[in-house]
Amino acid sequence: MDIFSKLQEEKARLSPSETRIADILLNDFEFAVNASIIELADKADVSPPTVTRFCRRVGCDSFSDFKVQLARTAYVGMRYLRPEPKSRDPADVAQDIITKAQNALFLLHRSLDMAAIEQAADKLSKAEMIYAFGSGGNSSMIASELQNRLFRFGLHVTASSDHGMQLMMAAAAKPTHVIIGSSFSGRNAELVRAFSLARETGVTTIALTQADSPVAQAADIVVQIDLAEGNNIFRPTSTRIAYLAAVDILASLVAYNIPQAAVTLRRIKQQLVAHRDGDDRQLLGD
Amino acid sequence: MDIFSKLQEEKARLSPSETRIADILLNDFEFAVNASIIELADKADVSPPTVTRFCRRVGCDSFSDFKVQLARTAYVGMRYLRPEPKSRDPADVAQDIITKAQNALFLLHRSLDMAAIEQAADKLSKAEMIYAFGSGGNSSMIASELQNRLFRFGLHVTASSDHGMQLMMAAAAKPTHVIIGSSFSGRNAELVRAFSLARETGVTTIALTQADSPVAQAADIVVQIDLAEGNNIFRPTSTRIAYLAAVDILASLVAYNIPQAAVTLRRIKQQLVAHRDGDDRQLLGD
DNA sequence: GATCCTTGCAAATTATTTTCGTGATAAGTT
DNA sequence: AACTTATCACGAAAATAATTTGCAAGGATC
Numbered sequence A, B: 001m002d003i004f005s006k007l008q009e010e011k012a013r014l015s016p017s018e019t020r021i022a023d024i025l026l027n028d029f030e031f032a033v034n035a036s037i038i039e040l041a042d043k044a045d046v047s048p049p050t051v052t053r054f055c056r057r058v059g060c061d062s063f064s065d066f067k068v069q070l071a072r073t074a075y076v077g078m079r080y081l082r083p084e085p086k087s088r089d090p091a092d093v094a095q096d097i098i099t100k101a102q103n104a105l106f107l108l109h110r111s112l113d114m115a116a117i118e119q120a121a122d123k124l125s126k127a128e129m130i131y132a133f134g135s136g137g138n139s140s141m142i143a144s145e146l147q148n149r150l151f152r153f154g155l156h157v158t159a160s161s162d163h164g165m166q167l168m169m170a171a172a173a174k175p176t177h178v179i180i181g182s183s184f185s186g187r188n189a190e191l192v193r194a195f196s197l198a199r200e201t202g203v204t205t206i207a208l209t210q211a212d213s214p215v216a217q218a219a220d221i222v223v224q225i226d227l228a229e230g231n232n233i234f235r236p237t238s239t240r241i242a243y244l245a246a247v248d249i250l251a252s253l254v255a256y257n258i259p260q261a262a263v264t265l266r267r268i269k270q271q272l273v274a275h276r277d278g279d280d281r282q283l284l285g286d
Numbered sequence C: 001g002a003t004c005c006t007t008g009c010a011a012a013t014t015a016t017t018t019t020c021g022t023g024a025t026a027a028g029t030t
Numbered sequence D: 001a002a003c004t005t006a007t008c009a010c011g012a013a014a015a016t017a018a019t020t021t022g023c024a025a026g027g028a029t030c
Helices: A003-011 A016-027 A029-034 A037-045 A048-055 A063-077 A088-109 A114-126 A136-153 A163-172 A189-200 A214-218 A229-234 A234-256 A258-274 A280-284 B003-013 B014-027 B030-035 B037-044 B048-057 B063-080 B090-111 B112-124 B136-151 B163-172 B189-200 B214-218 B231-235 B236-257 B258-273 B280-284
Strands: A129-136 A157-160 A177-183 A205-209 A221-224 B129-134 B159-161 B176-183 B204-209 B223-224
Touching: A003 A016, A003 A063, A003 B189, A016 A029, A016 A037, A016 A048, A029 A037, A029 A063, A029 B063, A037 A048, A048 A063, A063 B030, A063 B063, A088 A234, A088 B090, A088 B112, A088 B236, A114 A205, A114 A221, A114 A234, A114 B090, A129 A163, A136 A157, A136 A177, A136 A234, A136 A258, A136 B136, A163 A177, A163 A189, A163 A214, A163 B129, A177 A189, A189 A205, A189 A214, A205 A214, A205 A234, A221 A234, A234 B014, A234 B048, A234 B090, A234 B159, A234 B236, A280 B003, B003 B014, B003 B063, B014 B030, B014 B037, B014 B048, B030 B037, B030 B063, B048 B063, B090 B236, B112 B176, B112 B204, B112 B223, B112 B236, B129 B136, B129 B163, B129 B189, B136 B176, B136 B236, B159 B163, B163 B176, B163 B189, B176 B189, B189 B204, B189 B214, B204 B214, B236 B258
Parallel strands: A129 A157, A129 A177, A177 A205, A205 A221, B129 B159, B129 B176, B176 B204, B204 B223
Antiparallel strands: none
8 A cells, every 4th residue: 555545544643743744745745755854854843753653654664664655656646646736837747747647557557457358358359340439539539549459450340439320330230249339438328328239139348438337337348447537537638548558458468369460460560670761650560 | 867777878887796786676676675775785795885886876866865766766667677578468468568658658758858849839829820740540640639639729720641631731831830740750751741841931840750850850840759669669559658648748838828728728627527427528628 | 630642852773874995907117 | 027006896894874762741631
C-alpha cells in the first residue's frame, strides 16, 4: 500500500503536529523528498522525533524508508491527490499532462483483469468474423485501431462507428462471430442494444469499458478499464491512452494465439528494416 | 536529468569498483533503494566513500539525494536499460506494453523542446486558418486529433491525409495561415514538398516529427519527438501515445492563449457534469 | 486527581562524509 | 631500460551529521 492512501486513511486520527507534517507533504512535496529530517521538522515546527513517529505511523520502517516510499509513489500517486496544480506555466502544463497519462497507464495496469483479456483474445483469435464498434471521437478511434491491428493477423474484421450500421451488423452476425465494442463512459445505449441483439443469437460480445456500467452488463466478456474519475471526464487524452494500451495488449495476445500471425509480422518487420527510408505508412506495421 | 541516462552516459568511464555498484543498481534495484550506504558498499565489495563518490559522479548531491532520485525515476526508467523480458505469459506481455508506453511518455517529456512548443502554440492561436496534415494510419490519426482539439477553441482548422489535397491546400494557403504536419519517421517526402511549397509564400509550417529528419528540416518550427529506436519502429502504439500526449500539451497551451477558449471549455465541462448519463460522444469534450 | 496521549530534550546510536595516505598505473625523463 | 613524477582509485579512520531512543514534562480527558 502506498503512502498517500495510507495518509488519507489516517488523516482523521493524526495529532496536530502530525497534521502539520502531512500538510507539508501535500503542499510542498518537492521540499519534502529532498529535506533531511531536521529540515522537515523545522518547517513543520516539530521535533525530529515527531517526524520519525509520523513515518512509523504511515507504515514506514524509518525516515529514510519513508523518503524512498515517498519518492517512489510520487511519480504516480502525487497528482491524483490534489486536484489541479494547473499553473499556466508551459513546463507545468507539460509535466501535468505527461504525469496524468502515466497515471492512467498505471491505473489501467492495476485494474486489468488478465483472465478476461485472455478470454477475449481467445475468442477473437478463433472468430470467423469480427465487428469492432465504437462511437464518438474516442471510441470510434479505438474501433478502427482494433480493425487496424487485427486484420494484420489474417482475421476478418470490420469497424463501424455508425449506430444504424452496428445494429444491422449485430442482427446479421452468426454464433461464430464476435462483436467487440468500446465505450469510455459505459453508457452508450446504442451499443447496449447492439450487444443485446447479438446475444439473442449467441454471438460472443466483448466490451472495453468501465466495470459495472450498462455496456459492461450487456456483454459476455468485459475488459474493464477503470480509471479514477478525475482522469476520466475532463481529460480524455489520458483515458484514450489507457484504451490504446489495452488494445495493444489485447492485440498482442491475439497474435500469440495465431501461428500464422508471427510469420506475417516477421515479414512486415523485415520489410520495414529493408525500406527504412520510406514514409510513415510503413510504420503502420508492427 | 535522470540517473539512468546519466549512468548510461558515464558507463564507459566508470572504474571497476564503480561498475560493480552500477551492476547492483541494475540487477537488484529493490535492494539498492532500500539499502544504507554501508549495506550497498558491502554488497559491491567497496568502501562507503566509493559509494559516495559514485553518487556524485552520476550527478547527485549526496547518497540520500541519490536514493531519492533512484526511487523517483525507477518506476519508469528501470526497464529500458534491460532489453526484453518478452515471455509469452500474458501478465508479462501486459507489463511490457504498459512499461514501454510509460517509457515513451518519459522519453517524450525529457526530449521536449518547450520553447518550440510555445512558439508553435503561439502561431496556432493566432492563425486565421490551420491545416493539419498527416498520412498513414498513425500520422493521419494525429492530424485528425489536432483538428478535433483545435476547432473547439474557435479556430479554423481542417485536417487532410491525402497528399494531393495537401499540396493543393499548401499552394492555396496565405501567410496568415499555419500548416502543421506530423510524420513519425520524418521521411514523408510528400509532406516535405507541401512544407516547401507553403514556405515559398510565407506560410508558417510546424512539424511534429523526429529532429534533424527531412520533414524537420523543411519546417519553420519543429516540435521534436525523439524516442529511442527500439520503441519506434516495431511498437507503433507507444510512439503514438507519445505523439498524442504531445498534441495534448500543444492544444492545452493553445487554449491558454485564447481567452475565448476558457469560456467554451468551461461550458463544455458544465454540460458534461449535468449530462453524465449520456453516451461517449460527450466525452469528446475536454 | 489519575491516566493517557503528545511532544521535546538530550543522549545514544547509527549513517554519511571528509580527510588523508597508500598503492597502482601511466607518462615523462635520464 | 630504469627511474622519477603525476595521476588516479580506493579504503581506513576520523569527523561530522543525521536519526532514533529513552525519558520526562505538559495538556487534555475522564
